[in-house]
Amino acid sequence: MLTKTKIQSKLKQILPKKNVLTTIEECYVYSQDGTNGVESKVLPDVVVFPETIEEIQQIMSFANKHKIPVIARGAGTNLVGACIPVRGGIILNFTKMDKILEINKTNMTARVQAGVVIGQLQDKVSESGLFFPPDPSNLRVSTIGGAIAQSAGGPKTFKYGTTKDYILGLKVVLANGQLMEVGVNTIKNATGYHLEQLFIGSEGTLGIVVEATLKLIPKPETTRVIMAYFDDVDSATNSVVKMIDANLYPSTIDFMNKNTIETVEKFYKIGLNTSKEAALIIEIDGFESSMDTQINRLKDVLETSQASDIVISYSQEEQDKLWTARRASFGATAKLSPDVVTNDMIVPRENISKLVNGINDICEKYSLKVCIVGHIGDGNIHPQIALDLNNPTEASNYEKAKSEFYKLTLKLNGVLSAEHGIGLEKKAFLSDSVSPLALEYMKKMKNVFDPNNILNPDKIF
Numbered sequence: 001m002l003t004k005t006k007i008q009s010k011l012k013q014i015l016p017k018k019n020v021l022t023t024i025e026e027c028y029v030y031s032q033d034g035t036n037g038v039e040s041k042v043l044p045d046v047v048v049f050p051e052t053i054e055e056i057q058q059i060m061s062f063a064n065k066h067k068i069p070v071i072a073r074g075a076g077t078n079l080v081g082a083c084i085p086v087r088g089g090i091i092l093n094f095t096k097m098d099k100i101l102e103i104n105k106t107n108m109t110a111r112v113q114a115g116v117v118i119g120q121l122q123d124k125v126s127e128s129g130l131f132f133p134p135d136p137s138n139l140r141v142s143t144i145g146g147a148i149a150q151s152a153g154g155p156k157t158f159k160y161g162t163t164k165d166y167i168l169g170l171k172v173v174l175a176n177g178q179l180m181e182v183g184v185n186t187i188k189n190a191t192g193y194h195l196e197q198l199f200i201g202s203e204g205t206l207g208i209v210v211e212a213t214l215k216l217i218p219k220p221e222t223t224r225v226i227m228a229y230f231d232d233v234d235s236a237t238n239s240v241v242k243m244i245d246a247n248l249y250p251s252t253i254d255f256m257n258k259n260t261i262e263t264v265e266k267f268y269k270i271g272l273n274t275s276k277e278a279a280l281i282i283e284i285d286g287f288e289s290s291m292d293t294q295i296n297r298l299k300d301v302l303e304t305s306q307a308s309d310i311v312i313s314y315s316q317e318e319q320d321k322l323w324t325a326r327r328a329s330f331g332a333t334a335k336l337s338p339d340v341v342t343n344d345m346i347v348p349r350e351n352i353s354k355l356v357n358g359i360n361d362i363c364e365k366y367s368l369k370v371c372i373v374g375h376i377g378d379g380n381i382h383p384q385i386a387l388d389l390n391n392p393t394e395a396s397n398y399e400k401a402k403s404e405f406y407k408l409t410l411k412l413n414g415v416l417s418a419e420h421g422i423g424l425e426k427k428a429f430l431s432d433s434v435s436p437l438a439l440e441y442m443k444k445m446k447n448v449f450d451p452n453n454i455l456n457p458d459k460i461f
């Protein structure tokens with residue numbers, strides 16, 4: 001095993017010195033990510049900012065030869081400890097590989113470097129009348145590399161699907177430094193195994209994504225956002241089933257429970273109705289001429305679902321205000337206590353009420369303050385829990401509650417993660433959610449791609 005100094009000096013030969021960070025203070029910043037409650041006592045040996053694929057190939061080839069862990073990092077906003085360098089090693093930071101290389105309007109594709117920020121990509125493709133729907137709800141900072149690695153979804157999954165549905169091809173640097181091109185730049189492909197899909201959700205454990213060819217779709221002409229309040233959670237969740245029965249196809253159906261409505265209003269003063277038990281934020285999109293029809297049909301469904309106080313926002317400013325309510329929920333919850341932890345589960349839609357009510361009961365049992373939000377149209381729920389992780393009782397209660405959340409999710413035919421991934425946070429529970437044979441083959445695949453276990457070791461398994 002090479003010493004830290006030798007690793008650092010080799011990397012200063014591969015990269016310009018300005019792109020190599022080595023001080024304790026600099027490395028400390030990269031020993032953590034967006035996850036609360038999962039920490040590493042170990043700092044990375046070095047943090048590097050590659051600017052070319054060739055540099056990454058050289059780094060990987062060096063790291064593989066000396067069995068040095070390599071952890072790719074986008075914006076570090078994941079919520080499962082997926083970037084935490086448990087064994088030290090090299091942090092490969094993608095902030096300097098953030099270029100949009102090509103937008104092809106005729107093919108409706110974009111070719112981008114892995115560090116491109118999703119919000120910037122959305123803005124740029126929109127200038128050509130195109131749309132890239134995946135949005136990990138923090139699209140102004142998070143990267144396409146991170147979204148691919150975590151199989152990110154976001155609010156628009158109900159209509160448009162998740163990141164995996166928009167990846168046509170990838171360039172990946174393998175553990176040994178070889179550059180592999182997988183997938184295609186065409187819309188269809190039946191040419192062998194879809195290896196590009198293997199890297200989606202792999203959390204940087206199978207290869208380093210350096211470039212992606214993305215599918216784009218035509219940008220919807222216009223949008224409206226509708227907020228509807230309910231006196232009980234069941235009416236809100238049942239309305240989703242009724243929307244589907246009525247052949248309605250909103251781009252987003254997001255949920256906030258009473259605690260969330262109250263907490264967001266307390267800190268952001270948006271004008272939310274805090275007397276209600278639940279709210280849905282529904283976005284519709286399409287041609288301007290279809291808006292009134294969609295809104296009228298949606299209002300019918302909401303009214304028969306006992307919704308009250310239906311607010312329809314027409315202007316972009318009003319829509320942004322309603323979206324702020326949903327996007328601000330994590331930040332608002334964080335203001336309630338020294339820490340906030342969040343989770344991510346998904347169940348088939350018919351079981352969503354049972355999941356929301358069950359999470360409430362579990363949190364009540366363990367005296368935890370919970371704000372529940374979620375992409376309810378998908379059956380995907382995010383309990384956000386405000387607590388003090390330095391208080392041993394609260395920390396231990398959260399651990400117990402978490403394990404009960406997972407048991408409940410599995411009992412309701414769901415899975416442990418819809419879009420945040422496994423990382424360090426959920427790996428102890430993976431075998432409860434994946435069949436033994438599937439798990440065995442996942443581990444075999446890891447061994448094929450990374451026999452020395454240098455790519456983001458200790459994550460997922």
Ligand SMILES: Cc1cc2nc3c(=O)[nH]c(=O)nc-3n(C[C@H](O)[C@H](O)[C@H](O)COP(=O)(O)OP(=O)(O)OC[C@H]3O[C@@H](n4cnc5c(N)ncnc54)[C@H](O)[C@@H]3O)c2cc1C
Nearest residue numbers: 074075076077078082137143145146149152153204209419
């Ligand atoms: C407030 C908040 C709300 C969120 N809401 C949602 C949501 O609604 N939907 C959703 O899906 N997610 C959500 N997330 C989580 C989301 O998955 C991540 O925040 C985001 O996708 C991570 O992108 P990133 O660039 O920060 O990646 P990072 O956190 O830097 O990395 C994530 C993983 O990707 C790997 N990785 C990064 N770049 C590469 C690369 N080039 N090659 C290989 N591996 C790589 C890393 O090693 C790590 O395993 C939310 C997060 C926050 C903080």
